[in-house]
Amino acid sequence: MSDAITLPAPHVRLGSSSGQPVTRRDGHLKVTGAATYAADNHPAGMLYAVIAVSTIARGRVTSLDVEAAKAHPGVVEVITPANRPPLSLDPDEKVGLFGFRIDALQNDRVRYARQPIALVVAETLEAATEGARLLSPTYEVEPARVTFEDGEAYDPPAVGVGAPPNFAKGDIAAGHAAATHRVDTTYETPAQYHNAMEPHAMVAEWNGDHLTIDTPNQAIVMSRALFAGYFGIPPENVLLRSPFLGGGFGSKAIMNGPYILAILAARMMQRPVKMVLPRDQMFGPVGHRGATQQHLRLGMDAEGHLTALEHNAVATTSTFDDFIEPAANASHNLYASPAISTRHGGVRVDIGTPGPMRAPGEASGSAALECAIDEAALACGIDPLEFRLRNYSETDPASGKPFSAKALRECYAEGAKAFGWAGRPLSPRQMKDVQGRLVGWGMGSAMFPCPMFPATARATLRSDGTALVETAGADMGQGAWTALAQIAADGLGLDVERIEFRSGTSDLPDGGVAGGSGHTASAGTALHNAGTDAIARLAEIATADRKSPLFGAGNAGVEARDGRLYHRGDETRSESYADILARSGNASVEGNGTGARDPKDAEERAMFSHGAVFAEVKVDPDLGQVMVTRLVGAFAAGRIINPKLARSQLYGGMIWGVSFALHEEAVHDRRSGRIMNADLAGYHIPVHADIPDMQALLIHEDDPYVNVLGVKGVGEIGVTGTVGAIANAIWHATGVRVRRFPITLDKLILDPGMPA
Amino acid sequence: MNPFDYIRPASVAEAVAAAAEPGAAYLAAGTNLLDLMKVGAMRPGRLVDVRHLPGLDRIETLSDGSFRIGSMVRNADLARDAGFAAAFPAVAEALLSGASAQLRNVATVGGNVMQRTRCAYFQDPASACNKRNPGSGCDALEGENRTHAVLGWSGSCIATHPSDFCVSLVAFDAVVEIVGPAGTREVPLEEFHLLPGTTPERECVLEAGELIVALRLPSDAGRFAANQRYLKLRERTSFAFALVSATAALDIEDGTIRSARLALGGVAAKPWRAHAAEAQLQGAAPGVEAFEQAARAALADAMPSGANAFKIELARRVVNRALLLAAAGTPERMPAMPASAFSSVPGVLSHV
Amino acid sequence: MTLSVTLSVNGVRRDVTLEDPRVTLLDLLRERLDLVGTKKGCDRGQCGACTVLVDGRRINSCLALAASYDGADIVTIEGLAKGDLLDPVQAAFIAHDGFQCGFCTPGQIMSAVGLINEGEAGDDPDRVREGMSGNLCRCGAHAGIVEAVLDAQKQLQQRRVA
Incomplete structure (x- = not known):
């Protein structure tokens, strides 16, 4: 196992923190129950708000029994479209890049099931909950359309967040025509819901035109502006506190109606209000992963080289907003092919608007692509790993640009070795365990882009030799509070224990978005640069001070290490930060940094993390029950700041792969449009018993271009590759190719390929 | 609320x-x-x-060797009672395959018998459900009914009974002791739950005010102790309701089945005792042939109530496997994953 | 109707007047006793985030009516450590990185304590996995959690022997 770590790129100061498996710094808080999540707040005089949601998917609310709700002891207010005070932004307006239309009681229209249709405010949670039920809405019902067949097809102008819907390179028709072997296959993925363990929560308190909100948020400063916008106050009047998020996975990066309504209720009542979504209400207004149908056509020459890669995806979105799962884009940057064509279609259905969900596009797209690649390897009679190597892309297939770094070949090799892939029979149904269960091995390639979001940070060296570093970042479980502090410590040449790390509130420098696997890179680069800036200022003071041993060294002639500045070239000349500051009369020195990538590198290089996932499954030959028994992933994602946390995140992604492959599916009643399994008993995610022994190998990779730190991201890549690896392993075990996720036992036992 | x-x-x-x-x-x-x-x-x-309530939390062995379990005995306590688990291992296995450890630690055996269906339409007040609101119709009939009943259903209701425990109980002729305004009475568990017919709102024989005070398991079931299993097919490995489950128990002597017990779960509005299959097994040699025949007999009357035909075939295979497991013998120790197809697969498999 | 309930919570006697019998043990802890370490993930017994010990046994506090628990001895995540000294289960969760977002963690830890008390899982990872299956984790910290439970169990066993 080649554990990363980590010779730094030459231009990066080597610190002692980065690369170390530092234990989660908020661990003590989390294991003692002392970590405070939004719903744990309880300001004095607080009221409870509960949303009433629609039971129909399309139509109008014709009546609400407000009197009945108000008659319930403890209920103090009911907000409906009839009495909802105006907002400063139209909820049907899209604001900003991540803007989504929300449902905030702007009218009586119902556009999906579990849409907010009223808000009940009460002195107790029990009263508010029952009050919401007592509203007993009546409706004018229009037929629900929740399936691909029932929905309205359209050509989306963009997919994901502003990406072009279609792409073509080379002559796809010629590529197909030139093929010796062909695969023409369609995969379907269902609607999936984030279901972070922490339900969406809002505790709002007004003080004049100042608003304080405790709410889990993945994009604190951006969200602050949006909240302020809805209420017509300057962003700086909003204090958003999000010190801990109980998971986010994308659903806490975007605005939703219930939040706005809770804040509105607090303003109306002039009292603090707490609103926490019940679990079932997380299947509606807070985003999801849209369903997809993906048609792939692959052509290969006699040696198994791709001649054409065509990936067409259709995805569902709501009737009133656009978020098309950019699934086909998974085929852009992985496999070499002279001709690549991808297209996206949309289908409008009566559901809440989808949004980014852990590996948006990549997860669904990779699931289909990696299965199709497995089919292609079989068509060519080539081992799936060998097939992938034959189609290895040395430059980005879509753009032709060189990769900033790509250690996928090493991932394949190390992963295959750790798994024991060699000797895998080509044909299915060849392996059994001692108890007669069918055994199968499958693999998938993993890939994820390396976006960076605008981020800023501040670093303050203090006269006591400690430092304060600040950025409004978000830790939804990925370990930002630890990894970012490690980066900050190295930027300042201090031990991490001497760093006071402040984050998670909107009054700090914008830490960007915790999403797209780009938070460590973005906020981390900003922190690093802020530290560098602070050190430069400190060096200016020292080198200009005749009493300093560093006098005359020049700014570039010093190095920061262990709380001291050293003369480069003469290690005997050094001085501690504290001494420099004390003599200068400054209480502190402050530096600022931003987290941008070098635009030239961004333009010239294709930047991705890569990986290879290998899965073993066992399938009961009669009963069709599947168990994933081994999972090995090998990932190359640039410099790893904290291997312990990175491994945890990769495991998390791989477990999402298990969940995608075997468990998750929102089941809609086609007539009512309601999701009938909107709870955690019906919407399955894996339990402990489903999760096998796992390995996540961190493959060494130096990326001198991706950013000054060489950091990519590991939050989402684990999902990619894993879904395909498991599905391919199930095929290898059974000979049955299930093309509709999740792969449940009924799909296996009824298949003619599974002899009864 | x-x-x-x-x-x-x-x-x-x-x-x-x-x-x-x-x-x-x-x-x-x-x-x-x-x-x-x-x-x-x-x-x-x-x-x-x-x-x-005092006196309802005891597990007693009566003088005739039968067990009397107070209705407020908690599921986990019954499953962990060494004497009981030795006499009725498939009951213990069923208990331990149900819900989660946290729920088993409080849920009572009486409550388990009385639990309501997990039909999503029953649980959703916005849906038509004859069980919840008699006469309103059944939205499950034309709805998402992949997991619904294949035996004993009617045009009024296709819900299933969710209990694991009851499947094993009914296999062993458990009796329900009831106290009510009119005094006490006893009802065999097999007659306790009602099939929906045209009155799915009537799920059991209890009248208003009647309370289950105990369950009794007769002593003669002890002869099955060496060969009994509960097998439960789920859509995740644990903490999920049964898609189909079965309790199989065999009394084998000199290579012949003297007597058999067989019941299914997840297939009907009540725990489903398969008498015809039991009769077929009696006198047969334990083995794939007899078990497959019994499995066919157990599902002879099965009919899909919607998009759930697979459950009939699955139930046959579950019965067959449960019988194979029972024939292989009760495990020495409770499997790590009780009732799971992945806990152990003895002997020759039928379909490889 | 008003009900009086007396509980021992983390060793402290709490006399509570409930003006509403609908209050669950979970909501009592969180909204009225300011013990917010216990989490509400589903409120329906389907996720385990609300796990507490009642009379030494792990249960879901969301499906327990507070009124019915008059006289009960309750331990929540806040009551597990002895001052600064973490319970071995808590320490093992940190050591094995048995959490990410931390939201399911109090429930996972209380469940693990309950599992170890039950004494049936031993050093068998499969039994630990099965026994912990009532606690969902969405981040995917399962591997670390199972390692932590096995490790804590081993340490507690050694402590008992010593």
Whole structure:
């Protein structure tokens, strides 16, 4: 196992923190129950708000029994479209890049099931909950359309967040025509819901035109502006506190109606209000992963080289907003092919608007692509790993640009070795365990882009030799509070224990978005640069001070290490930060940094993390029950700041792969449009018993271009590759190719390929 | 949750009197009742808390060797009772395959017998459901019914009974002891739950105010102790309701099945005893041939109630496997994953 | 109707007047006793985030009516450590990185304590996995959690022997 770590790129100061498996710094808080999540707040005089949601998917609310709700002891207010005070932004307006239309009681229209249709405010949670039920809405019902067949097809102008819907390179028709072997296959993925363990929560308190909100948020400063916008106050009047998020996975990066309504209720009542979504209400207004149908056509020459890669995806979105799962884009940057064509279609259905969900596009797209690649390897009679190597892309297939770094070949090799892939029979149904269960091995390639979001940070060296570093970042479980502090410590040449790390509130420098696997890179680069800036200022003071041993060294002639500045070239000349500051009369020195990538590198290089996932499954030959028994992933994602946390995140992604492959599916009643399994008993995610022994190998990779730190991201890549690896392993075990996720036992036992 | 009166009676007699009022419901652990009240599927106006009633939490061996289990005995306690688990390992296995450890630690055996269906349309007050709201129709019939009943259903209701425990209980002729306003009575568990017919709202024979005080398992079931299993097919490895389950128990002597017990779960509105299959097994040699025949007999009357035909084939295979497992012998120790197809697969498999 | 309930919570006697019998043990802890370490993930017994010990046994506090728990001895995540000294289960969760977002963690830890008390899982990872299956984790910290439970169990066993 080649554990990363980590010779730094030459231009990066080597610190002692980065690369170390530092234990989660908020661990003590989390294991003692002392970590405070939004719903744990309880300001004095607080009221409870509960949303009433629609039971129909399309139509109008014709009546609400407000009197009945108000008659319930403890209920103090009911907000409906009839009495909802105006907002400063139209909820049907899209604001900003991540803007989504929300449902905030702007009218009586119902556009999906579990849409907010009223808000009940009460002195107790029990009263508010029952009050919401007592509203007993009546409706004018229009037929629900929740399936691909029932929905309205359209050509989306963009997919994901502003990406072009279609792409073509080379002559796809010629590529197909030139093929010796062909695969023409369609995969379907269902609607999936984030279901972070922490339900969406809002505790709002007004003080004049100042608003304080405790709410889990993945994009604190951006969200602050949006909240302020809805209420017509300057962003700086909003204090958003999000010190801990109980998971986010994308659903806490975007605005939703219930939040706005809770804040509105607090303003109306002039009292603090707490609103926490019940679990079932997380299947509606807070985003999801849209369903997809993906048609792939692959052509290969006699040696198994791709001649054409065509990936067409259709995805569902709501009737009133656009978020098309950019699934086909998974085929852009992985496999070499002279001709690549991808297209996206949309289908409008009566559901809440989808949004980014852990590996948006990549997860669904990779699931289909990696299965199709497995089919292609079989068509060519080539081992799936060998097939992938034959189609290895040395430059980005879509753009032709060189990769900033790509250690996928090493991932394949190390992963295959750790798994024991060699000797895998080509044909299915060849392996059994001692108890007669069918055994199968499958693999998938993993890939994820390396976006960076605008981020800023501040670093303050203090006269006591400690430092304060600040950025409004978000830790939804990925370990930002630890990894970012490690980066900050190295930027300042201090031990991490001497760093006071402040984050998670909107009054700090914008830490960007915790999403797209780009938070460590973005906020981390900003922190690093802020530290560098602070050190430069400190060096200016020292080198200009005749009493300093560093006098005359020049700014570039010093190095920061262990709380001291050293003369480069003469290690005997050094001085501690504290001494420099004390003599200068400054209480502190402050530096600022931003987290941008070098635009030239961004333009010239294709930047991705890569990986290879290998899965073993066992399938009961009669009963069709599947168990994933081994999972090995090998990932190359640039410099790893904290291997312990990175491994945890990769495991998390791989477990999402298990969940995608075997468990998750929102089941809609086609007539009512309601999701009938909107709870955690019906919407399955894996339990402990489903999760096998796992390995996540961190493959060494130096990326001198991706950013000054060489950091990519590991939050989402684990999902990619894993879904395909498991599905391919199930095929290898059974000979049955299930093309509709999740792969449940009924799909296996009824298949003619599974002899009864 | 609707407002209600909470009453904690001191005796069974007080409880029965308090629960005879219309709109009253007994509260035991509440793991099912409170859940249904939260979603609005049940709205009792009075809860009569029987969890603390004296004398209902004992596991007793009676002089004739039968077991008497107080209705407030908790699922986990019964499964962990060494004497009971040795006599009825498939009952213990069923208990341990149900719900989660947390739920088993409070849920009572009486409450388990009384639990309501997990049909999503029953749990959703916005859906038509004859069980919840008689005469309103059944939205499951044309709805998402992949997991619904294949035996004993009617045009009024296709829900299944969710209990694992009851499947094993019914296989061993358990008897329900009841106290009510009119006195005490006993009902065999097999007759306790009712098939839907045209009155799916009537799920069991209890009359208003009647309370289950104990379950009894007869001593003669002890002859099956060496060869019995509960097998439960789920859509995740643990903490999920049965898609299909089966209890199989065999009394084998000199290579011949003297007597067999077979019951299915997840297939009907009640735990489903398969008498015809048992009769076929009697006198047969244990083995794939007899077991497949029994499995066919057990499902002879099965009919899909919707998009669930696979459950019939699956149930046949589950019965067959459960019989194979039973024939292979009761495990020395409770499997790590009770009732799982992945706990162990003995002998020759039929379909490889 | 108003009910009086007396509980021992983390060793402290709490006399509570409930003006509403609908209050669950979970909501009592969180909204009225300011013990917010216990989490509400589903409120329906389907996720385990609300796990507490009642009379030494792990249960879901969301499906327990507070009124019915008069006289009960309750331990929540806040009551597990002895001052600054973490319970071995808590320490093992940190050591094995048995959490990410931390939201399911109090429930996972209380469940693990309950599992170890039950004494049936031993050093068998499969039994630990099965026994912990009532606690969902969405981040995917399962591997670390199972390692932590096995490790804590081993340490507690050694402590008992010593």
